[in-house]
Amino acid sequence: MSIRVAIAGPRGKMGAEAVHTVMKHDKMELVAVLDYKEVGKTLADLEMFPASYTAPIFTDMHELVEATAPDVLVDLTNPHAVYNHTKEALNLNVRPVIGTTGFTDAQLDELSAMAKEKELGCIIAPNFAIGAILMMKFAKEAAKYLPDVEIIEMHHDQKLDAPSGTAVKTAQLIQEVRTSKIQGHPEEKETIEGARGAEFDGMRIHSVRLPGLVAHQQVLFGGDGQLLTIRHDSLNRNSFMSGVAFCVEEVMKMDQLVYGLENII
Ligand SMILES: NC(=O)c1ccc[n+]([C@@H]2O[C@H](COP(=O)([O-])OP(=O)(O)OC[C@H]3O[C@@H](n4cnc5c(N)ncnc54)[C@H](O)[C@@H]3O)[C@@H](O)[C@H]2O)c1
Numbered sequence: 001m002s003i004r005v006a007i008a009g010p011r012g013k014m015g016a017e018a019v020h021t022v023m024k025h026d027k028m029e030l031v032a033v034l035d036y037k038e039v040g041k042t043l044a045d046l047e048m049f050p051a052s053y054t055a056p057i058f059t060d061m062h063e064l065v066e067a068t069a070p071d072v073l074v075d076l077t078n079p080h081a082v083y084n085h086t087k088e089a090l091n092l093n094v095r096p097v098i099g100t101t102g103f104t105d106a107q108l109d110e111l112s113a114m115a116k117e118k119e120l121g122c123i124i125a126p127n128f129a130i131g132a133i134l135m136m137k138f139a140k141e142a143a144k145y146l147p148d149v150e151i152i153e154m155h156h157d158q159k160l161d162a163p164s165g166t167a168v169k170t171a172q173l174i175q176e177v178r179t180s181k182i183q184g185h186p187e188e189k190e191t192i193e194g195a196r197g198a199e200f201d202g203m204r205i206h207s208v209r210l211p212g213l214v215a216h217q218q219v220l221f222g223g224d225g226q227l228l229t230i231r232h233d234s235l236n237r238n239s240f241m242s243g244v245a246f247c248v249e250e251v252m253k254m255d256q257l258v259y260g261l262e263n264i265i
């Protein structure tokens, strides 16, 4: 039986790729999409999609679920919309696969409790690219031996949240193995505010935003007379799509929330 999939944010850079991925997948059916405004009756009304894409467009999640009964909601929208979408989906017994970044810790805790209570699978994946997951895993391993670390994430200039979800997740994974320490000179002083980047448990995170970039991250470890750099580059959004398809299949087997693909690959 096909997995019935709905996608929120179908006109976006990631959402449009996800639409194509689900349409091509032999074990999935795209039953509906969620937009925030009236843009047409079905995807076929949008110039960006072919006439054969007949999934209906909804602007209300309750109506979408009532009319099309999806198993999974893939959300690729923005940090303002995603929390409510995830909550609504769980309330309506639809399993969320969330690629949108920008959750607070409190929101993650609340959603995790909701998924547990409902015994529903939910995946929140700051990064769907396998190379990025490996970068994070390798960075966690390296931090055991080289605890002085700074993260430089680089994204396109349309990105709304900073630091990136991947950078935050990387710092959290490192925090699990690194004895907390403040890095740099104890008396260091910023002469221009923000020069040393964001502070996370004594580590620094730097966010670069430039046209031309897609999604890139370097994790730099400094030691005595040596520097280790672990770097990942997503060169296009297709790099995320096998991860999206993997999550749609995986979430159907789960009964709780998982934050980060490193927990399930
Ligand atoms: N997890 C990953 O691997 C991964 C990879 C790339 C991007 N992202 C994240 O995915 C999100 C989307 O990225 P993007 O580059 O496609 O952005 P985008 O701006 O191109 O697309 C976002 C889309 O969401 C739509 N939207 C906004 N509010 C909405 C709402 N309330 N309901 C329905 N649709 C709504 C917008 O119309 C837009 O089409 C961002 O949070 C980004 O950080 C995650």
Ligand SMILES: O=C(O)C1=N[C@H](C(=O)O)CCC1
Pocket: 101, 126, 127, 128, 155, 156, 159, 160, 163, 164, 165, 166, 167, 214, 215
């Ligand atoms: O393009 C974006 O925006 C991306 N966001 C994710 C993040 O915040 O980590 C992952 C990569 C692309």
